[in-house]
Amino acid sequence: MSVNPARSVVGGATAVAIEVPTAERMRELGGRLAVLLRPGDLIVLSGPLGAGKTVLAQGIAAGLGIGQTVTSPTFVLARVYLDGRLPLVHVDAYRLGGVAEADDLDLDADADSSVTIVEWGAGLVEGLAQDHLEVVLTRPTADQAGEVRTVRLLPSGPSWTERLRGLLP
Numbered sequence: 001m002s003v004n005p006a007r008s009v010v011g012g013a014t015a016v017a018i019e020v021p022t023a024e025r026m027r028e029l030g031g032r033l034a035v036l037l038r039p040g041d042l043i044v045l046s047g048p049l050g051a052g053k054t055v056l057a058q059g060i061a062a063g064l065g066i067g068q069t070v071t072s073p074t075f076v077l078a079r080v081y082l083d084g085r086l087p088l089v090h091v092d093a094y095r096l097g098g099v100a101e102a103d104d105l106d107l108d109a110d111a112d113s114s115v116t117i118v119e120w121g122a123g124l125v126e127g128l129a130q131d132h133l134e135v136v137l138t139r140p141t142a143d144q145a146g147e148v149r150t151v152r153l154l155p156s157g158p159s160w161t162e163r164l165r166g167l168l169p
C-alpha cells in the first residue's frame with residue numbers, strides 16, 4: 001500500500017493512521033484486515049456519511065471470501081453473510097436507540113462465532129465484545145473535494161494491538 005502509516009501510542013496501545021487515496025485502496029485495506037479476523041471479533045466503524053465505512057466493510061467481506069455484494073444496511077439495521085471463511089454480521093447502528101437496543105439485536109448469527117462490523121457504532125456497542133477494533137474514517141480537510149481518506153485504527157485489548165503490528169511494514 002502506498003501509504004505512510006503514522007503510529008502513535010494511545011493508552012499503551014499502538015494506533016495506526018493510514019492515508020487511503022481511492023475507494024479501491026480502501027477495499028484493499030479491508031482485505032488486509034480480513035486476514036487478521038477471528039471468530040467473535042468486533043469492528044466499530046465511525047466517520048461521517050460518505051467517509052467510506054461501507055466500502056471498507058465491502059473489502060473486509062471480499063477478503064473473507066463472501067461472494068454477495070455487501071450494501072449499506074441503513075434500511076435493515078443488519079445483514080448476515082454466511083458464505084465466507086467466517087460468518088459476517090454487518091450492522092448499521094445509525095437508527096439504534098441506544099446500548100440496550102444494540103444488545104437486543106436479535107441477529108441470526110452467534111456473535112461468538114462471527115465477525116461483527118458496526119457502522120455508526122462508536123459509543124454504543126463496544127461492550128458487546130471485550131476486545132474490539134475501532135476504525136475512524138475522515139476526509140482530510142485539505143482534500144474536501146478529493147478522494148483521500150484518513151483511516152485511524154485504534155485497537156482495544158492486547159489481541160488487536162498485537163495483530164495491528166503485523167498489518168503494516
Ligand SMILES: Nc1ncnc2c1ncn2[C@@H]1O[C@H](COP(=O)(O)OP(=O)(O)O)[C@@H](O)[C@H]1O
Nearest residue numbers: 020021022023026049050051052053054055147
Ligand atoms: N479513498 C476512498 N475510500 C473510500 N471511499 C471513497 C474513497 N474515495 C472516494 N470514495 C467514495 O466515497 C463513497 C463512500 O461511501 P460509503 O462507503 O457508502 O460511505 P459511508 O458508509 O461511510 O457513509 C463511495 O462512493 C466511494 O466510491
Ligand SMILES: [Mg+2]
Nearest residue numbers: 053054072119
Ligand atoms: Mg455506510
